[in-house]
Amino acid sequence: MTAAPLTAAPLTDGEIAAIRAQFPILGREVNGHPLVYLDSAATAQKPLRVLDAERAYYEHENAAVHRGAHTLAAEATELYEDARRTIAAFLAVDENEVVFTGNATEGINLIATAIGIASSRRGAGADFSTYALEPGDEILTTELEHHANLIPWQELAARTGATLRYIPVDDNGMLDLDAVPALITARTRVVAVSHVSNVTGFVTPLERIVPLARAVGALVVLDACQAAPHLALHPRALDVDVAVFSGHKLYGPTGIGVLYGRAAVLDALPPHLFGGSAITTVTMEKAHFLPAPQRFEPGTPRIAAAIGLAEAVRFVTEIGLDRIAATEHVLAERLHAALAEIQGIRVLGGSAVPAGERVALASVVVDGVHAHDAGQVLDDQGIAVRVGHHCAQPLHRRLGATASVRLSAGVHTTVAELDRAIEAVAGIRQFFGLEAATTAGGGAS
Amino acid sequence: MSGLESLYQQIIVDHAKHPHGVGLTAGEETSHQLNPTCGDEITLALRWSADGEHIESVAWEGAGCSISQASASLLATLAAEDAAAGDAWTPVQLQSLIDEFREALRSRGATPLDEERFGDAAALSGVSKFVARVKCAMLAWVAAEDLLQRRAG
Numbered sequence A: 001m002t003a004a005p006l007t008a009a010p011l012t013d014g015e016i017a018a019i020r021a022q023f024p025i026l027g028r029e030v031n032g033h034p035l036v037y038l039d040s041a042a043t044a045q046k047p048l049r050v051l052d053a054e055r056a057y058y059e060h061e062n063a064a065v066h067r068g069a070h071t072l073a074a075e076a077t078e079l080y081e082d083a084r085r086t087i088a089a090f091l092a093v094d095e096n097e098v099v100f101t102g103n104a105t106e107g108i109n110l111i112a113t114a115i116g117i118a119s120s121r122r123g124a125g126a127d128f129s130t131y132a133l134e135p136g137d138e139i140l141t142t143e144l145e146h147h148a149n150l151i152p153w154q155e156l157a158a159r160t161g162a163t164l165r166y167i168p169v170d171d172n173g174m175l176d177l178d179a180v181p182a183l184i185t186a187r188t189r190v191v192a193v194s195h196v197s198n199v200t201g202f203v204t205p206l207e208r209i210v211p212l213a214r215a216v217g218a219l220v221v222l223d224a225c226q227a228a229p230h231l232a233l234h235p236r237a238l239d240v241d242v243a244v245f246s247g248h249k250l251y252g253p254t255g256i257g258v259l260y261g262r263a264a265v266l267d268a269l270p271p272h273l274f275g276g277s278a279i280t281t282v283t284m285e286k287a288h289f290l291p292a293p294q295r296f297e298p299g300t301p302r303i304a305a306a307i308g309l310a311e312a313v314r315f316v317t318e319i320g321l322d323r324i325a326a327t328e329h330v331l332a333e334r335l336h337a338a339l340a341e342i343q344g345i346r347v348l349g350g351s352a353v354p355a356g357e358r359v360a361l362a363s364v365v366v367d368g369v370h371a372h373d374a375g376q377v378l379d380d381q382g383i384a385v386r387v388g389h390h391c392a393q394p395l396h397r398r399l400g401a402t403a404s405v406r407l408s409a410g411v412h413t414t415v416a417e418l419d420r421a422i423e424a425v426a427g428i429r430q431f432f433g434l435e436a437a438t439t440a441g442g443g444a445s
Numbered sequence B: 001m002s003g004l005e006s007l008y009q010q011i012i013v014d015h016a017k018h019p020h021g022v023g024l025t026a027g028e029e030t031s032h033q034l035n036p037t038c039g040d041e042i043t044l045a046l047r048w049s050a051d052g053e054h055i056e057s058v059a060w061e062g063a064g065c066s067i068s069q070a071s072a073s074l075l076a077t078l079a080a081e082d083a084a085a086g087d088a089w090t091p092v093q094l095q096s097l098i099d100e101f102r103e104a105l106r107s108r109g110a111t112p113l114d115e116e117r118f119g120d121a122a123a124l125s126g127v128s129k130f131v132a133r134v135k136c137a138m139l140a141w142v143a144a145e146d147l148l149q150r151r152a153g
């Protein structure tokens, strides 16, 4: 369950060129330079076929799904459910275990809210009370979470009287796995962790956490946002109950996300939002809910975005997640080796890139230069990076930084682009009149 | 890097490195402003004349990007210079400076700051072409405005 061995061949330059040709935005200039987009961890760019899929749907089949008998309604419903089947195949799960959400944030809130409602003794399935929380129960998360996988649990704890605990992070940005056995006890009811950190790019050793959670019967929720674009995501193989990700980070449209939930979990939990399309019989007093996934998709869903996401999934599947992982490993090694040589900067989590255990992403603190100013220097050269705390304030605080500059690669990133960015990072201190940085080893050319 | 140099003019870089007006007194009334996207923070106080009619100086503490820190420093410098010249600001005068500052910074380069009125702080005109940074430059001025509004209200 640790990172799958990287046996596939990296993409060739020719293959990457062909991939790049599918992204219209990569043809544009920014501040007089060809765009170097190194902010895929925030949101990925979209290949033309994703845009085309959305547009074709609006041009030919657009209708409200699950709500009509006319031909368009039937065709739209078929396309929407076909999108669900595509996602289910991608995750190697059943289609009734795939719920479309707005994004990963909404997915985590869905689960946390449903548990909250179950805790107030409202359920849908007979065994909803399995998931109900009460004072004395514990929710376990980690110190490296994105705020999206922290705040919903803080709120759930506050509403139910449960206690929120966390797995601490060491000085290198790694989870303190030795602390885990003592943290997972009979009181632990929910364990919520990230698959890949959006700040360090480290892959969480889930095999050191999940079996312990399983053994005490805790619900395991995986934030797979930063994993889905980089490595094959198979929730069943990982033995997690729930996994969420955002479509827009996987080359899909904004406004669509996925929540995988093990069938037994989804069937037990009550809906988090209420309305049409999620019900069987409604009287003035009471409603009966449909089984999952419809139960969790009240209202007219994000039909076009789901169809666009299915196309994005076909796009990465055709390339092959194994080949994407192998290619990004080469980029990650080059990126971290070059950054380690630059004086006056610090990479959060250090420079080690064990095969398959770190995605092509690096967050950098430049001595004496605020991240916002550093990012401005890169933007001036057409290089798009993320600056700030990347919605992970506790982790930044733990690593002694308030903000950092994050470079994150995508499937279209070339070595030449990475080198341009590395050289630009090496020049930041000089721009602000601080001592010149040197790059040894010829990493930046 | 001409665009970038209009943002990071030497005056701004100098003020960010060696800021003026830093240092608050325990217990004085302050306004704390935070830019949540990047964590810039400014806590600022207006120091009033004995009769409470004029602002004699601006004091602050903070952390963040060079634009936010330089802007606070330049505001404090402007207050001190005007006070030293016998033109300490009334609340109305400070509010009109803040209004002009905001208008210039939101003008996307169309309306530069008047050097007569803003002195070295006019170097912040370059920020107006960098829409994402306007918030950084406004932080100290928003803190000053908050204090004026509290006083009036």
Ligand SMILES: Cc1ncc(COP(=O)(O)O)c(C=O)c1O
Pocket: A041, A042, A103, A104, A105, A106, A146, A148, A149, A194, A196, A197, A198, A223, A225, A226, A246, A391
């Ligand atoms: C690890 C992680 N979790 C959750 C999120 C939230 O994703 P979204 O903003 O699309 O809901 C992100 C992205 O910002 C992320 O990187």
